[in-house]
Amino acid sequence: MHEVGLSAISTSPAQIQIARTLDQEIALIERVCAGETQLFYELISPYERSVYVAAISILQNEADAEEVAQDAFLNAFAHLNSFRREAKFSTWLIQIAVNEARTKRRRDRKFLYKSIDEQGQDEEGEYFPKDFADWREIPSEALQRAELCRALQNAIASLKPAYREVFVMRDMEHLSVAETADVLQISQALVKTQLLRARLKLRDALAPGIDGVWNIRDGPWKKVRPW
Amino acid sequence: MAAIEISCVEVWREVSNYIDDAVDRELRERMEEHFRGCEHCVAVLDGMRNIVRLVGDGRAFDTPAGFSDRLKAVLARNLGS
Numbered sequence: 430m431h432e433v434g435l436s437a438i439s440t441s442p443a444q445i446q447i448a449r450t451l452d453q454e455i456a457l458i459e460r461v462c463a464g465e466t467q468l469f470y471e472l473i474s475p476y477e478r479s480v481y482v483a484a485i486s487i488l489q490n491e492a493d494a495e496e497v498a499q500d501a502f503l504n505a506f507a508h509l510n511s512f513r514r515e516a517k518f519s520t521w522l523i524q525i526a527v528n529e530a531r532t533k534r535r536r537d538r539k540f541l542y543k544s545i546d547e548q549g550q551d552e553e554g555e556y557f558p559k560d561f562a563d564w565r566e567i568p569s570e571a572l573q574r575a576e577l578c579r580a581l582q583n584a585i586a587s588l589k590p591a592y593r594e595v596f597v598m599r600d601m602e603h604l605s606v607a608e609t610a611d612v613l614q615i616s617q618a619l620v621k622t623q624l625l626r627a628r629l630k631l632r633d634a635l636a637p638g639i640d641g642v643w644n645i646r647d648g649p650w651k652k653v654r655p656w
Numbered sequence: 657m658a659a660i661e662i663s664c665v666e667v668w669r670e671v672s673n674y675i676d677d678a679v680d681r682e683l684r685e686r687m688e689e690h691f692r693g694c695e696h697c698v699a700v701l702d703g704m705r706n707i708v709r710l711v712g713d714g715r716a717f718d719t720p721a722g723f724s725d726r727l728k729a730v731l732a733r734n735l736g737s
Contacts, residue, residue, distance in 0.1 A: 466735045470728055477727065481719045491720050498723075499730045506735060557668055558700045581716040600711050606678070625672035632703040635710075 480526045486597035487530035501526040584634040596627035662686045
């Protein structure tokens with residue numbers, strides 16, 4: 430395996446930056462564990478959003494997700510000595526947040542009915558695309574629109590919880606298939622199946638013309654359905 | 657019509673793995689041959705790539721306003737710093 434280090438001539442600047450960051454992170458962890466607790470926020474601040482997103486993907490409520498994120502960070506502090514460096518620190522934090530969020534979902538009465546979907550089983554049949562509109566380009570201005578964010582959030586919220594959790598871990602948290610399987614405690618095959626369905630459903634939900642957000646190539650969208 | 661060695665349904669089953677570069681070389685070549693002759697599957701592929709791109713930049717979900725300040729306060733109360 431290629432060792433990324435400051436002295437490696439073939440190492441790119443980006444890789445060096447990553448190596449330095451990882452070294453700094455390990456040093457920070459060691460200092461916090463040694464008693465410099467004031468450094469803990471510096472340690473976890475790059476992962477605030479990741480932990481929050483992991484929580485809200487499960488709880489679907491901002492206040493609950495924030496509370497769980499805070500609890501997850503406190504829990505991480507309490508168990509920082511047990512962090513094993515073969516896992517990424519970010520993945521370890523996400524794992525804690527997922528566990529905290531699932532505990533809250535089980536405990537909280539308002540999630541009682543939703544928890545039926547929590548079993549990692551795949552009881553649905555195959556999902557096939559419903560719309561074949563051409564959607565090759567995203568106009569740069571569309572990426573800035575608040576409506577797009579809302580449309581994305583609504584579409585993601587509409588996913589079945591098991592699909593949403595896998596989609597968030599893979600495509601928003603950028604965890605690998607193996608990491609996603611570990612964090613969600615499901616098989617890698619199920620990760621792939623649920624990710625496929627989540628992506629297909631989101632594509633159908635957000636296909637051009639569905640909610641007026643999209644206006645690409647100066648014209649209305651012509652839906653092309655095979656039936 | 658160009659010979660299509662893989663069906664649309666098979667492409668749909670693998671399109672997510674294709675995007676993740678998690679299909680073997682033979683399947684990738686068959687899918688790419690299919691994409692050259694099937695605008696529906698190209699639309700599915702492009703749309704799925706757009707979804708991944710749209711959410712991948714992290715702008716779809718952000719922490720609520722004041723999140724960091726409240727977190728710092730919680731840590732300060734509980735960590736004694």
